[in-house]
Every structure is written in structure tokens, then in C-alpha cells.
Amino acid sequence: MFFLKTFFGKSKDQMADFLVQHARYQTMGRSGAGSYSNCCKVHSLGLRGAQLNKAREVVQLDNLAELIGAPINRFREETGGQYTVGFNGRSGGHMVLYSGEYYDSEYKSYCKQCHQRNYQAVPEGKSAPCAVCSHPRTNYKVPPRFHRVHSSGIDAGMSREDFLELDEASLKVKFDLVQRFDQVCDQVRSEFITLLDDFIVIEEQVMVPQMVKRLARI
Numbered sequence: 503m504f505f506l507k508t509f510f511g512k513s514k515d516q517m518a519d520f521l522v523q524h525a526r527y528q529t530m531g532r533s534g535a536g537s538y539s540n541c542c543k544v545h546s547l548g549l550r551g552a553q554l555n556k557a558r559e560v561v562q563l564d565n566l567a568e569l570i571g572a573p574i575n576r577f578r579e580e581t582g583g584q585y586t587v588g589f590n591g592r593s594g595g596h597m598v599l600y601s602g603e604y605y606d607s608e609y610k611s612y613c614k615q616c617h618q619r620n621y622q623a624v625p626e627g628k629s630a631p632c633a634v635c636s637h638p639r640t641n642y643k644v645p646p647r648f649h650r651v652h653s654s655g656i657d658a659g660m661s662r663e664d665f666l667e668l669d670e671a672s673l674k675v676k677f678d679l680v681q682r683f684d685q686v687c688d689q690v691r692s693e694f695i696t697l698l699d700d701f702i703v704i705e706e707q708v709m710v711p712q713m714v715k716r717l718a719r720i
């Protein structure tokens with residue numbers, strides 16, 4: 503375990519010390535909101551020579567968050583969307599615990615061809631074209647659920663005394679949450695190291711279709 507610390511005995515004092523001493527990140531600039539964090543800059547992940555060199559390349563991958571994000575998705579699911587982990591700071595060097603929520607996207611149908619979503623359902627027995635490519639749209643069986651994070655921060659400005667004033671059960675809830683966060687960070691780190699050990703970075707050129715606006719004479 504790299505980020506997760508093992509505790510023998512969890513007195514209120516120990517839990518309060520743990521919470522107040524945990525690394526934090528100021529998520530919202532000077533407004534004072536902030537949350538628990540772990541530094542995940544490549545040089546502070548405990549990597550060896552060759553791994554470290556490769557890590558510097560791998561962090562530039564466009565789809566990195568997707569490749570190593572499975573533990574975060576599991577965490578978000580298990581908390582019913584109440585919490586998630588985001589990458590923050592210059593080049594995403596900090597993993598930060600966020601509170602959040604799932605919300606209904608209100609999309610009713612989509613295009614199987616180009617994945618464009620639509621707020622209108624396709625009436626039963628009828629056909630309705632995609633606004634982009636005219637392919638017939640399909641109604642969602644389960645409408646897609648989106649997730650948003652709250653900007654309020656977590657336990658911002660709480661002192662050791664504030665934590666000790668909580669009853670033991672409430673303090674334990676906070677303690678367990680932050681320990682679980684540390685565990686998720688460990689799991690993301692493991693995913694990252696697996697990438698380093700099992701894959702090489704290849705460069706390829708991709709053609710990106712681009713929508714441009716121009717004037718045409720009428």
C-alpha cells in the first residue's frame with residue numbers, strides 16, 4: 503500500500519489526527535474550499551528508473567484517465583455517485599476526493615450511427631432522423647446518467663477540535679471515507695504501473711474531421 507495507511511486501533515484522537523494531517527488540495531483557488539488529496543506526480547509515485555522514464559511519456563496519453571480510471575468508477579458507483587476522485591492541478595498531479603451526484607441527462611433517444619443524442623423520444627411505430635447524419639434514431643432503454651461534482655469542498659477549514667467534537671460514529675464515517683479514498687488512489691497507481699510494465703507508447707497520426715464556419719455568397 504502506497505497511500506493507504508494501516509491503523510491499529512482507531513481512537514477518536516487517532517481518527518482526528520489522521521483527517522487533519524491528510525494532504526489537501528485547494529480545489530477552488532482562494533475561495534477556501536478544498537478537499538483531501540494525494541500527490542500523483544510521476545516522480546512521487548515510487549517508480550524505478552526505466553518505469554519513471556516511461557511514466558513521463560505515458561502521462562501525456564490523451565486517454566490516460568480512461569485507461570486507469572476503473573477503480574474511480576467503482577468507487578463512484580459504490581457511493582451512489584456521492585463521491586468521486588478527480589485529477590487536479592497542473593498536468594493533473596493531484597488526485598482529489600470530490601462529493602457529487604448523478605443526474606438524469608434527459609436525453610430520450612440517440613443515433614447508432616454517429617452517437618448524437620436527442621431530447622425527443624421517437625414516437626412508437628414511427629421513425630425520426632438524426633439531426634446530424636439523418637440515420638433513424640433509437641430510443642434509450644435506460645436514459646444515460648451523468649455525474650457532476652460539487653464545488654463546495656470536503657471538510658474545508660475543519661480543525662482537530664472540530665473533528666473531536668463530532669460523535670464517534672460520524673467521525674468514523676469521515677475516517678472510513680478518506681481511507682477508502684487512499685485505497686482508490688493506490689488502485690489507480692497500480693493500474694498506472696501495470697500500463698508501464700505491459701505496454702509501449704506508439705505514436706500515430708489521426709485524422710480529425712473538423713467543422714468549420716465560412717461565409718458563402720447568397
Ligand SMILES: [Zn+2]
Pocket residue numbers: 613614615616617618632633634635636637
Ligand atoms: Zn447520426
